[in-house]
Amino acid sequence: MKLTTREKSSLFFEGVSTVILLAMINLAIIVILQWIVRRNPGVNSGIFIIKQSLAFGPMEIRIWSYQRIVIGIMLIIDVWVVWWRLMRRYRQYQMDHIIRELHYIAQGHLDHRISFKLNGSLQDVITSVNTLVDSVVQSMDDERQVEKSKDELITNVSHDLRTPLTSIIGYLGLIENKQYHSEQDILQYNHIAYEKAVQMKGMVDDLFEFTKVQQHGAPLNFMKVDLDPLLEQVSASFELEAEKKGIEISTHVDPKPLMIEADPEKLGRVFSNLVSNALKYGHGATWIKLSASRYHEMIIVKVANNGEPIPQKSLKHVFDRFYRVESSRSKATGGTGLGLAIVKGVVDRHHGQVSVASDEKETAFTVVLPASQTAPSEAAVNGDAAKAQLAE
Structure with missing residues (x-):
């Protein structure tokens, strides 16, 4: 000085x-x-x-x-x-x-x-001041990012809901104004409005689930869960839809029983979203495989399909909320772009990791979770997760 x-x-x-x-x-x-x-x-x-x-x-x-x-x-x-x-x-x-x-x-x-720079206790004062200012700036940046995220959330949700809502109002308006020629037209208009309403309900459910996942203060209902019946249940719930598309769903768990400490409802949502994602976007797929195994204190669950690969430039963004690899797909499937964001949120709250790899042979989402929620530090979990993925 x-x-x-x-x-x-x-x-x-x-x-x-x-x-x-x-x-x-x-x-x-x-x-x-x-x-x-x-x-x-x-x-x-x-x-x-x-x-x-x-x-x-x-x-x-x-x-x-x-x-x-x-x-x-x-x-x-x-x-x-x-x-x-x-x-x-x-x-x-x-x-x-x-x-x-x-x-x-x-x-x-x-x-x-x-x-x-100063000597003695005044240097501690300077260090504390600089650290405090850095913390304040970071908090302000985080707050701005949260506000920006909220604005984006409202914008995206409004955009996603407006399209089916417009269709519902349009077709119901035709019925209301008697702009139909026969009872068959009424049934057709009513059916389209119903499908759009179901689509909207799915969007609202996804949004509600995503909001709950982001609220880290909300408690999870941890208990011992056997992954074998859980994955079988997920597979069975999509079996009819898969048959319509000519896709075979199979599960493989080793060893049995394969126990994990988790919230079964949230974990079931994770695997349901991954299978649903494969059915919607795995164009040309003939199979979807759910497999689970154990590597030391980590549980590895993989959901893979042999459909159309995800472009390499999109792999790092697939877990971002509202991100869609192709906008046209969203229009065709009615997706919200929140499914994989929900997956990542739930896995994070279980102190695990989720990753994706895609090539011409298969597209595979790998979820690595600790078998017990009382174990390892974050660094240990990250290290074991990396080793587990390599082992796969």
């Missing part, structure tokens, strides 16, 4: 004034002591006796002189006082500089940091 010219001058005059003041005090002390010694013969005699007793050698060298001792003690005290006053003033200037920097930051210059 560099002192200003004014501060340097102030320090200089502080030192000079302190030296002058101390010199006057010292002179007064010496005069008083000499007066005491002269006015008290007993004191003078005592000093003489001490001087005689402290004579050394054949030359009777005397090292005692109370004036020298007093002056020496006063010089030591004077040096300490001058140093203390100058350091106190210097510390005050350092604090003034820190306060000026704080005022500058408080005026809105949040990109500014206190750059100078």
Whole structure:
């Protein structure tokens, strides 16, 4: 930290004034002591006796002189006082500089940091201030991101709901205004409106589920779950739809039973979303395979299909909310773009990881979860998850 010219001058005059003041005090002390010694013969005699007793050698060298001792003690005290006053003033200037920097930051210059280095506790103050400002800036950025996300959420939801809602209003309007030619037209219009309403309900359900996943304060109902019947149940729920598309769904769990500590409802939603995603977007697929295995303390579940691969540029975005690999697919399937975001949210809350790999042979979503929620630190989970995926 560099002192200003004014501060340097102030320090200089502080030192000079302190030296002058101390010199006057010292002179007064010496005069008083000499007066005491002269006015008290007993004191003078005592000093003489001490001087005689402290004579050394054949030359009777005397090292005692109370004036020298007093002056020496006063010089030591004077040096300490001058140093203390100058350091106190210097510390005050350092604090003034820190306060000026704080005022500058408080005026809105949040990109500014206190750059100078100091010794002692004031450096801890500077470090704390810089850390606090970084934390405030990060919090503001996070808040802006949350607000932006909310705006995007409202925009996307409004856009997704408007299309089926427009169709529902349109077809019901035709019926309301009697713009039909036969009862068959009424049934057709009513059926289309019903399908659009079901589509809207699916969107609202996805949005509701996504919102619940994002609320990390909401408790999960952890219990011991056997993955074999869970995956069989998921497979059975999509069997009819898969048959219509000529797709075979199979499950394989090893070992049996394969127990995991999880929220069964949330975990079932994860695998249902992955299978549903494969049915919607795995164009040309002939099979969907659900497999589960154990690797040390980690459970690995893979949902794979041999349909159309996901473009490599889209792989890193598939878990982003409202992201669709192709917009035309969304129109055809009625997807919200929240399915895989829900998957990632649930897996994160189970302290696991989810990844995707896709090529001409297969598209596979791999979920790696800890067998017990009481284990490992985050770093350990990440490391074991990576090893587990490599093992697969």
